[in-house]
Every structure is written in C-alpha cells, then in structure tokens.
Amino acid sequence: MQIQRLEMEQVRRFREPLIIENLEPGLNLFTGPNEAGKSSIVRAIRAAFLERSRSNKVEDLATWGVHNPAPSIKIHFRWNDQPCILEKQFLAKKSCSLKIGDETLTGEDAEDRLAKLLGFTLAAKGGIRDEHLGVPGVLWIEQGKGHELEEAVRASADHLRSALPQSMESLGSRHGDAVASTVARQLGELLTASGKPRGDYSTLLGAISALQNDLTETRGLIATYREQVDELGFLRAAHHQDIQNKPWMQLRAQAEAVQGRLKAALECATELQTLETAMSMLRSQSELLVNNQKQRKAAEHEAAEIAKGLDRCKTAAEAIGLRLEALREAEKAAKVAWEIAREQEQQARQAQELRAQNQETLDLKASLAKNQEALEQARHCAARLSATSTCLSRQRLEEPDLVQLRALDQQIRENQIRLERIATKMHYRLEPGVQMHIGSESVAGMGEWSINRSVQLRIPGVGTLQLSPGEDALSDLDQKQAALQHEMGMKLAGCHLESLPEAEILWAAIQRDRAQMEQDSFMVKSLAPEGVEALARLIADAQARLSSLEQAFSTMPAATTPILSLDEAREAREMAEQHWRLQTELLHAAETKQAGLTTEMQMLQANHAKQQALIQETDLLFPQWIEQSRILEIQQGDNLLQQNRLREQLTREDPEMLQQDADRYTKSAQVAEDKHRERAERMGRLEAQLETSGAQGLEERLAEKESDLAAKERRAQRLNIRAQGLGLLSSLIEGHRDALLQKLQAPLQARVDHYLRLWSPGARLKLGAELEPFEINRERGLLGVESAAFSALSFGAREQVALLMRLAYADVLKEAQRPTLIILDDVLAHSDTIRLDAMKRILNDAAKRHQILLLTCHEEDWADMGVPARTVGYGLY
C-alpha cells in the first residue's frame, strides 16, 4: 500500500486546502516546528482510514473558528497495483467513498472494506477506541506513544496471527489452555508458587509432625513406665530378701559381741595404767637411793684427793723457802755491780764533755775572725752603695728620654739635609773686607748661604737685598725644623741638659753607676746574707760564748783520765742494770708462789674437814641403802612382767579398733534398716506412679496414634504424588506449549532477529503468547547473559525495541499480502546518537519494503536519511 497524494480542507490547522503529492513508496520525511501542522496531517490520515464518516466524535478535526465546518480528506493510494481513492467528509457533510480500481464503494460498505483491508474494527458508535485499532494501532505511532506496544499488539493479535503462515488453532490443542489452567489451579491448591505445601496439605503435614512428636513423647513415657516396672520388680525381690534375712539384726548382734570385748580390753588398759604409775614410783625411789650412795662415794674420793693435794703443797713450799735465800743474795750482788758500772759511766761522760768544749772554743775563734773580716768588707760596700744611690737619684735622664732625644735629633738632621737640598744657594765672594749682613748675621769673604726663608741682605753701602725662596714647601719645612728644634730644646731643658752629646755622656755615667750598685749589692748579700746587722749580732754572740767557755775552763777540775770510753761504759752499765732487774723479778716470783701455796693449803685443809664430816654422817645409813635398792629391783621386775602381759593382751584386742568395729556394725545396721525403709517407700511411690500411668493406657493410646499417623501419612503420600503428577503435567504442558508457540512465532521471530541484530548484536527478544515483546536477553561478555522484561527497559530502549518490533510485524503482514503503512509521528526523541544511528539503519532497511511517513520537529536529526524533507507549515506542497 502506498499513499501517493493527500488532500485536505478545513482540517484543524489547514483551513485552506492542503495538498501533499508525490509521496515516495519508501521513506517520506515531514519536518516543521511545533504546532506547524504535522500532527494535523497524521490526524487527517487516521480519520480518513479509521473514523466513521458519520461519527460525531471527531470535532477535533474541524478548523477552529470556522462556522459549520466540513473537514474533507482525499487520499490517493495504490493497493495491489490498483489506483485507489478514498474520500471522506465529516461533521457538516458526512460522506465516504472508496474507489479501488474500477470498483467504487460508498458509506459503510467503503468503511467496512477499509477495516478489513487495514485490519481494524470499526467503532459501532462514536470515535474509534484503542482496543479496536488493530494493525494501525501497531504501525501508526502517535506522538509520545512510541514506547507503548503491548496493549496495541494485544488489540491486533488476531490480525497479526492471521498474518502468520501457521496458526495456533491449526497446530495447538483445543483443550490445551483449559487443561493448563485446570492443572495450575489444582497444583495451586496443593502448593504455593514457591513449591511449599499449602492449605489442607500443609495442615496435614503439620498434623503429621505434631503426631510424630506426640508419639516420641508417648514412647518415652512407655519406656519410663517399663523401667519403673523393672525397678519395682528388683525392689520387691530385694525387699522380700530383706524381710527374710533381716541383715540389720545380724549386724546388731555383731556390734554387741564387739562391745563385750571392748569392755574387757578397756579394763585391761586401766590395769596397765595402774602398773605404770607404780613402776614410776619404784623407779624414783630407786634413783634416790642410788644418788645417796653416789654422793657418799664421791665425798670419800674427794677427801682422798684433797689429802694428796696438801702433801704436794707442803713439798713445794719447802723447796721455795730454800731457793728464796739464794735469790736474795744474788739480788744484792747484782745491785752493787750496777752501782759500780754507773759510776764508771759518769766519769766517761765528763771526759767526753771537756773534749767537746775545747773543740768548740777553737771553732768559735776561727769563725769569729772570718765574720769580722766579712763585716768590714760588707760595711764598706754598703757605704759605697748608699753614696752611688744618692748620686743617681739626682739624675733626671731616663732611657725613654734619651730615645726621644735621639729620634728628634735624627729628624732635625734629616730635615736639615732636606732644607739644604732644596734651599736656594747663594754663593758669595765678597771683596775682602766687605762685610755683608744677612739677617742678623754678618758674613765676609767667600761662602755659601742657603736661603730658606725670606731674608734681608744688607751690604753696607750697597743697600739692602730682600731674598725670598721661591717655594712654599721650603718655608713649611723650615717652620717644621724650627718646631723640632724647639721641642728638642724643651726636652733637653727638662733633663737639665745642653745638648744631645752631653746627654749621651751622662747616660753612659749613669749606666756605670748602676753596674757598680749591682755589684755592691751582690757583695753585701753574699757577705751578710742575713743583713749586716745580723752579722754583727752573730759576731757578738760568738764573742759572748767564747768568753763563757774560757771562764768554764778556768773553773773545771783537772780531768782524770777515764778507763773506758763513754759507749763502753754505757753498755756495761746497761748489762748490769738488766741483770739486777732479772734477779729482782725472780725473787718476787718466788715470794708470790710461796704466798699462793700457803693460801691453797689453808683452803684444802678446810675442804678436807668438810668431806670428812659428810662421810661420818652417812656411815650408819649406807648399808640400809644397799638393802633397800635390792628390794626395789625385785619389785620393778615383777611390775614389768605384769605390764608385758597386759600389753600383749591389748595388742590382740585394741580398744580403739574394737570401738571402730562396734561403731561400724551399729552404723551398718542402721544403714541396712534405713535402706529397707527407703526401699519400701520407693516401692510405694513406684506402685502409685505405675498405677496412675498404667491407667492411662499408654500403649493403646500409642497404637491409636500410630494408626492415625499411618492414615495421615498415607494421605500425605497420596497428596505428594498428586503434587508431583500435577507439577510434572504442568511443566510438560508449558514446555510443549512453549515449543509450539516458538514454532508458530518463527517467521515473526526471524524478522525481529533481523532488526535486533542491527540494534544490538547478540540480543534475543522473546515473544509472548500474544506475539507481544516479553523478555530481552543481551550478551554481557564475562558477566553472562542479562535478561530483562520488556516493560523493565528504559524509556528510550523500550521505544526503540517497540519500533523495530512494529517493523517486524509490518514485514510479516507484508509477507501475508496485507497493506502496510507506517506512520511515525515524532519518534526516537529519547535515543542517544549511537542508538539513533542504528534505528536509522533499521528504518532505512524497512523503507525498502514499506511506505513510512516520518514526522519530526528535529529536521537536523534526520538529514542523513537520503530523502528530502518536506517542511510543513509553509505551504510548500
């Protein structure tokens, strides 16, 4: 189907007739700004094909402001190689005519034919509604509805299906869908969507679980019951045996027997204790006697010993008495010898002193002479020193003064030389006798004069000549010379001198005097280091000592010639002294010993007397003691024998052990009785418990519950099998149905794939049962395949996919020899550049098979479609 020419009048924006002609079989591009009338064109085409001419619901077609409008539309198109003309008028003049080749139809006939041809359902009344739009609803996109496809597809499903080469009816099952829904419903009664049991089934499983728990509990109770029955059996047997045997009676009898033995043993122990007490008394008596005997024997022994000591003392005293006489003689002799030695030492010492005084006198005399000579010389030097010092102290010239003077003189001489050199020389040769006065000086004869400064020459009789040196420097030098000479003069005057040579001479004299002074000072120091006065005192002292020595000599007796030297005499005296001291010590020692012996003897004698008295006192008792000791010994022996016997008995019958045995038996009897009583109590309790729980009919109840559980489990098993069967059936039906559907949809799928490849390589679009887009799968590389429901795609992607789907539907329709006209009003506004490019390729491809009217307000976006754009709104048609 191809529209070739469009005419319209009084349609919306176009009050005046609008003609669009030479429409291409492929893509036709209409551009224009908003409200330029693009949508009015679309509306006109829709109205012409789809609306009943008699409909009153098409007021929007009318041009605004025209009274009694009669919008008319005329479309020239080709179909099946036949020229066709559709003319429709609305509102004021309602008419419709359709010419197909030679055939002309009018009114409803024409409209019915159109509906059949294009594949939609005419409205029974009023304007056409979406659900009746059929194929045009899919292929003609109104502005802003590019992304809405599913509803439109559903509304045209019958038409689209009929375009497919094979129909569901021909391949499918008459009852398939009904069976599938019944299966789904029945499965839904058993299981939830996620496969969990629900409703009665779930309740049943719950009841089974509860029953199983209940059974476990009941079985536990039964087990407890059985254990208690067994326990009761054991307890009864033991109880019966106890009653027959009465074990506690036997234990009591044992306890009593042990008590008897215990009593005997305790008596035995008491007896032993009595014996032990007696024994200890006997022992202490015996010990007393032994002690007494020991004391007497000790006294006897002591007395004998003392007697021996006394004898020894007497002998020693006699020996010392004899020795004392000899010692006293020896002591006297030693004292005499010491006195003689002392006398001889005295004489030797006197002789020694005399010799020493003589020597001292000689020495004194010699030194006195030397000192007096030194004193004289020292006094001379000191006097000279004093004189020189006085002389020097009057001189003013010091070394720095001389240095300054020498420097000044040097400068003056140098200045003078400089003056001489630069001064104006005046050589004169006066006639003899002529005298010339130069300044204040007068010269004659021949000579030379240096003119340093302005000077006046007066030659008497001749006149006066004023001479001035030519240079200022000469004058300065001259002034400086004068200043130096003045300073020199001042310095010399300060030193009370006339000239430098005089100063030099004086300085040499001062130097000489100073050297003399140093020498004198050295002499005085070496002759009288302590000073001259001290030397004088020394001399005076020596003279005094000498005179006293001389006086002593005169009074000294004539010296006897000693026998020994002083050292020999002292040695002899010391030896004599030592000997005497030794003799004295020996004498004293002997005397002390004699006194000690006397004292010891007195003590011994007293002690002896005491012992003797003791011995005499016990003389009568001693034999009695011995007898008593013998008797005690016998008694002790008897006692020990008895003790041993008792001990042996106690070892056999230990009271402590016996007591323990008695306690043990008594306690055991108590325990046995307690146990018997407790067992009886336990039996009573058990019997009561068993009576109660037995009456509950546990095992019968268990059996009933087991029956119930088995019945429920059988039912659950049946339901489980049913659920399995339903599940299997459901999945098989679905699987086979899907397979069939895919087979039916194959031609459409092929077209969809064709476009999808251009849109996004590798993408797969799943179609639903009503041929609507359902799910899109895209390869995402390593991430795998991304699946998304069509409805979940973004607005832009949805519109793109919807558009390529529409083209696929168009292809299928075309294949089935159905008319296809594609109207795209302002589509793909939300596409990015890349996608838009892909969509352009898709559209371009589709335009090879279908006429496409594309209206857009973005002319620039579509400039690369290879077709000229018709601008709407400028009357360019």
Add this chain to the structure above:
Amino acid sequence: MRFLHTADWQIGRTYAFFEPYDAAILAEARTTTVERIAALANTEQVDLVIVAGDVFDAQTVTDRTIRRLFLAMQAFTGPWCLLSGNHDAALSESVWTRAQRLGVVNANMHLLLRPEPLFLSDVGVAILPAPLTQRQTAEDLTAALDGMSTPPGLIRIGVGHGAVQGVLPEGIDSSNPIAPDRTETAQLDYLALGDWHGCKEINARTWYSGTPEPERYVDNDPGQVLVVEITASGMVPLVEQRRVGQFQWVRWEQEFRVSEDVDSLIEKLSALDGRFVVRLDLTGVLDINARHRLLDGLAAVSAQVRALEYDLSDIRLQPTDADIASMQADGYLSDVIGELRDRSALPDQKVASTEALVILADILQSQQGAA
C-alpha cells in the same frame, strides 16, 4: 473332662494400616470373639477354659479395655485359667495387677502368674502353668513343670507360652523356648501352648490353639479354638477344632498383563463378603480404561468386604492410542501424553508420570463431560 484351649487373644491390638473406622471394628472384633468363646464354652459344656498367654496385646491398655474383656468372659461361669505371655508378662506391675486392682477378676477366673500348680479338684485337674514373669527369657520356663508334683488321679495339664524348639518355621523368635518333649518329661496329659498364632499340633498331647481372631495375613489356619477331651489321666486327649473367628484375612497378588485381568480380579473379589479383610498386591500394566474399571471395581468391593487394602503405585499406566483418541487430546496435549507414557517406563519417574497421566485423563474427561 472337657476344656477349651485358646491363646493369643491380643486384646488391645490396633491396625495402623487400615483406615481408622475399619481398624476400630477389627479391634472391637477381638473382644466380641471372646464373647463367642464364652458362649461356645457353655454350648460345648466344657469344664474349664485355658488361655495360654498373650491375653492382652500390651501392658498399658486402657482400663476400659480391661473391663470390656472381663465382661466378655462373664457368660461362662466355669473356671477360666489365664496365663501371662510375653505381651502381658507378670511383671511387678502388669495388666494383671491392674485388673486385680480394678476388681474385675471374678473368683472363677484364675490368673496363672506364678509357676505354681493350681488344683481344680472339682473337675479333677491340676493346672501346671509356666507363666512369663519377664518380657523375654532365654530359658525354658516349662522346665519347672517337671518338678511339680500333683495329687494322684488329677489330670496334669501344662500351660505354656513360647516357641517349641525345632518345630516352628525358621525365623520365629527364639526367645521363650519350649522343649518339644515337655509332655513326657513333666508327665503331662496335655500341654496347652500359646504364642504361635496358627492352629498347630505339635504332638498328640501338645497343641498350639492359635489366635481365635486373625490379625494378620498369615495363612496358618488361625481363627479357631480347640475343644480337648481327656477321659482320664494318662489317656490320649481327643482334640477338635472349632472356628470362632469373625474375620478372614486374605492376601492376593495380581499382576495385570491384559485388561481382562482386571475383570477376572473384580469377579473374584465380588465373591467376598463382609467377613473378609483383603489385601491386594497389584503390579503390571494397565491402560486408562482398564484402570478406570479397576478403580470402579475396587470401590465396589471395598464397600462389600470389611477392609480392603491395596496400592496402585506398582501399576504402570500405559494409555493406548484408543485411550488418547477417546481423551480427545489433540495438538501438543497428545505430545504431553506421549512423553508421560515414555516417562512412566522409567523407574524413578513412574509414580509422578502415572499420576500426571491419571490427572490429565480425568481433566480431559471432565471437560468432555462439561462440553
């Protein structure tokens, strides 16, 4: 003298594998059978009734069950001798002590709970019991009978509960053994035994009476009591069987090969009445039509017999082409049926796919009905 020998009443037994209403009736039947035994004792004019153990199925049955049993016995006022078996052993606390406490044991009802002889001089009989006083024992309790002396002239009747060694089939619990020559060693005129639920003669003087009311599908001739007549001590007893059981338990196996097998089975089952408890072990292959017939037939039979137990899970559903045609399953549904048919041959998918087939067939049938 004459007496009834019975055993293994198993009062209080329940049947978990039946639906509760069937199980209740079967449980009730155990007590009503005792009523019939009491009545039989009267009509046979026996001197006493001996019950050789397992009177009760468990120690802790309800008080009501105990009372019901002793009530059921009251019609016969002669001596009853009740021995404790392994299910109702005379423990320190047992169903017997409970019965005594409840005061339902009449003077003519002798509880044989201790291995002590009971002299019933009125009827010239000494009862020598070997009761179980433990749940299980590895020793032969009837050995005690050898040493029990009785006054001369009394007929010595032993009562025991256990397995006679070397006589019963293999696999029978070897606990509670009984020597096969006990009648000789204990000089018994008769040894009344319990524990084996079928009626069985061990020798001329030793019998198992079996349970009077069957409770399992074992075909060993249960459901009877024995009427024993001993004219004098030392005489060989005359033993007769009397059927008292209310229900017969039958267990049939059927493998379906052709659909006609269904019809013959149903026909066979139709002959059974309300006295029967039936278990069917069904295997083989059925088409959908035959399966429907089977289910219809079984439904009819289950109303006819006391209880009908069967399991269809071992039957493989194999729809024929005719089935599929009659189901009017066209298009992909017929593919689904084909796949289910294939899958039902696989052991692990058999149950689910058979069920699926049945469901699908039902749905299609109901849709056709609706159409």
